[in-house]
Amino acid sequence: MKKILELITGKMEQAFADAGYEASYGKVTVSNRPDLCEYQCNGALAAAKQYKCAPIQIANAVAEKLDKQDFSMIEAVMPGFLNLKLSDSFLQSYLEEMRNAEDFGVEKTGTGKTVVVDYGGPNVAKPLHIGHLRSAIIGESLKRLYKFFGYNTIGDIHLGDWGLQMGLIIAELQERQPELCYFDEGYTGEYPAEAPFTISELEEIYPAAAAKKKEDEAFAEKAHTATFELQNGRPGYRAIWQHIMNISVADLKRNYNNLDVHFEAWLGESDADPYIPDLIADMKAKGFAVQSEGAWVIPVAEETDKKEIPPCILVKSDGSAIYATTDLATMVQRMQDWKPDKMHYVTDKRQSLHFEQIFRAAKKSGIVPETTQLEHLGFGTMNGADGKPFKTRDGGVMRLEQLIADMTDFVRTKVVENKIVPQDAVEETTQKIAMAALKYGDLSNQPTKDYVFDIDRFAAFEGNTGPYILYTIVRIKSILAKYGAWENLPIAPAANVYAKDLMLCITKLVPNLEIALRTASPNVICAYIYELAGFVNKFYHETRILNEEDKQLQKGYIALIALAKNVLETCIDILGFSAPDKM
Numbered sequence: 001m002k003k004i005l006e007l008i009t010g011k012m013e014q015a016f017a018d019a020g021y022e023a024s025y026g027k028v029t030v031s032n033r034p035d036l037c038e039y040q041c042n043g044a045l046a047a048a049k050q051y052k053c054a055p056i057q058i059a060n061a062v063a064e065k066l067d068k069q070d071f072s073m074i075e076a077v078m079p080g081f082l083n084l085k086l087s088d089s090f091l092q093s094y095l096e097e098m099r100n101a102e103d104f105g106v107e108k109t110g111t112g113k114t115v116v117v118d119y120g121g122p123n124v125a126k127p128l129h130i131g132h133l134r135s136a137i138i139g140e141s142l143k144r145l146y147k148f149f150g151y152n153t154i155g156d157i158h159l160g161d162w163g164l165q166m167g168l169i170i171a172e173l174q175e176r177q178p179e180l181c182y183f184d185e186g187y188t189g190e191y192p193a194e195a196p197f198t199i200s201e202l203e204e205i206y207p208a209a210a211a212k213k214k215e216d217e218a219f220a221e222k223a224h225t226a227t228f229e230l231q232n233g234r235p236g237y238r239a240i241w242q243h244i245m246n247i248s249v250a251d252l253k254r255n256y257n258n259l260d261v262h263f264e265a266w267l268g269e270s271d272a273d274p275y276i277p278d279l280i281a282d283m284k285a286k287g288f289a290v291q292s293e294g295a296w297v298i299p300v301a302e303e304t305d306k307k308e309i310p311p312c313i314l315v316k317s318d319g320s321a322i323y324a325t326t327d328l329a330t331m332v333q334r335m336q337d338w339k340p341d342k343m344h345y346v347t348d349k350r351q352s353l354h355f356e357q358i359f360r361a362a363k364k365s366g367i368v369p370e371t372t373q374l375e376h377l378g379f380g381t382m383n384g385a386d387g388k389p390f391k392t393r394d395g396g397v398m399r400l401e402q403l404i405a406d407m408t409d410f411v412r413t414k415v416v417e418n419k420i421v422p423q424d425a426v427e428e429t430t431q432k433i434a435m436a437a438l439k440y441g442d443l444s445n446q447p448t449k450d451y452v453f454d455i456d457r458f459a460a461f462e463g464n465t466g467p468y469i470l471y472t473i474v475r476i477k478s479i480l481a482k483y484g485a486w487e488n489l490p491i492a493p494a495a496n497v498y499a500k501d502l503m504l505c506i507t508k509l510v511p512n513l514e515i516a517l518r519t520a521s522p523n524v525i526c527a528y529i530y531e532l533a534g535f536v537n538k539f540y541h542e543t544r545i546l547n548e549e550d551k552q553l554q555k556g557y558i559a560l561i562a563l564a565k566n567v568l569e570t571c572i573d574i575l576g577f578s579a580p581d582k583m
């Protein structure tokens with residue numbers, strides 16, 4: 001389905017041609033003076049130079065040629081602007097088409113294409129902390145946006161499950177329980193199915209080991225050796241690793257589920273490991289990797305660089321593979337298994353240089369073909385009220401679970417105090433509002449910017465917040481429920497200026513989603529639904545909907561707010577949350 005601007009531009013171009021001018025002058029834009037008109041065309045000003053006459057002369061001639069059915073106002077104004085308002089019938093039929101089209105007539109530009117969204121990136125055996133929130137929320141939303149445009153989407157969590165943290169746990173466990181069969185090199189029996197630790201023990205073991213590593217050199221050495229032996233397949237260590245994975249992944253799944261964040265692929269750094277030897281051999285053989293101070297590196301600097309881009313390290317001087325190696329190997333696996341048209345990474349922006357390096361290395365060496373796009377969305381930090389990275393009251397790193405619990409408790413109190421829903425619906429309603437508050441609070445900011453986490457503001461029912469959007473949807477739902485059979489009523493012509501504003505705003509859905517996708521900016525969707533919700537509420541306040549006696553008119557009102565509800569619900573689904581029935 002054509003976007004409304006394309007349609008109007010098409011009509012304008014025809015009018016230019018009919019008046020004897022070049023059609024290409026007929027480009028229409030949304031008005032920058034909404035007090036005067038809805039759309040405008042400035043083409044006559046440019047055309048005047050070519051045709052050597054006064055712009056207003058051209059504007060007048062073009063205005064004559066426009067179809068009066070399509071516009072309720074066509075004005076040629078000095079020095080040569082064309083100001084337009086759409087006719088009710090034009091808008092009505094456009095919205096009616098939008099209502100009946102699949103997904104509001106969006107052009108499915110992703111059909112036949114595959115995109116891997118790499119987000120989440122938690123490290124196993126470490127609890128999720130608030131540093132993981134943005135990746136989860138932004139990544140999930142980006143993935144859903146791709147999906148809406150028809151892409152085959154693969155969200156890959158890319159677990160940090162292969163590094164030193166595994167060796168640290170093994171070394172610490174050995175100090176605590178040396179008698180375990182996992183450490184007996186002569187052991188030939190089956191390893192126990194039951195892990196020698198619980199998730200909470202694991203979460204205590206890891207930080208204890210990490211702290212010990214800093215002070216105790218011999219222990220650090222042990223951990224490095226354990227990591228090395230694990231990676232080289234020592235059976236007892238592999239068995240411990242499997243225990244850590246089983247326990248940790250189950251816990252991660254629970255946490256991500258609570259956030260309504262879902263991954264299609266639960267792969268990790270360990271899954272990239274088998275690809276590393278061939279990768280390194282290949283990079284050396286083809287001359288992409290060169291030796292530098294005992295290490296193997298892929299030079300990636302380009303002449304046009306404004307700042308220095310250091311080479312991408314493939315193998316460290318001690319022979320070990322690093323973060324970049326794993327990421328390159330992961331690309332090999334993805335190209336082999338999924339042949340994606342794009343890989344989109346969502347991480348903290350402090351990793352930008354890393355991604356610049358590996359993207360260049362991957363392209364240069366052909367690991368990723370020219371036809372596959374690589375993009376990194378680097379997000380800013382979530383700060384506390386003091387403008388510094390968000391911390392717990394005692395200055396520690398806050399667990400994600402805690403943050404969610406705090407938000408949920410805050411919302412629950414409001415729900416209970418204001419008697420918003422009956423007792424048995426308190427929990428479900430609370431969850432939905434809390435999720436909206438948390439996610440919208442994050443997503444409404446440009447991803448690259450830092451933002452301040454503010455429970456009060458995020459959970460407010462008024463203002464530019466998730467709960468306000470939910471409230472608007474719930475308001476519509478309640479009107480529709482009172483009205484009765486509301487599905488499938490056709491859109492009527494705008495009955496008042498509030499209806500028209502609302503209708504015009506609805507036509508802007510697809511263009512906004514396209515911008516959000518093109519610029520990887522869910523905040524564009526937030527800004528759009530905030531505006532839309534404003535028009536819904538204005539219309540609601542200025543119009544008697546349920547008391548309207550003219551039943552025909554009323555049908556039109558209902559059809560309009562039902563469409564607005566569908567648009568709002570589609571958008572919040574892309575953002576990753578949903579509305580309750582009552583609020």
Ligand code: ARG
Nearest residue numbers: 118121122123158160327347
């Ligand atoms: N585990 C990494 C970290 O904690 C994030 C992984 C991001 N994804 C990637 N493909 N490198 O920093």
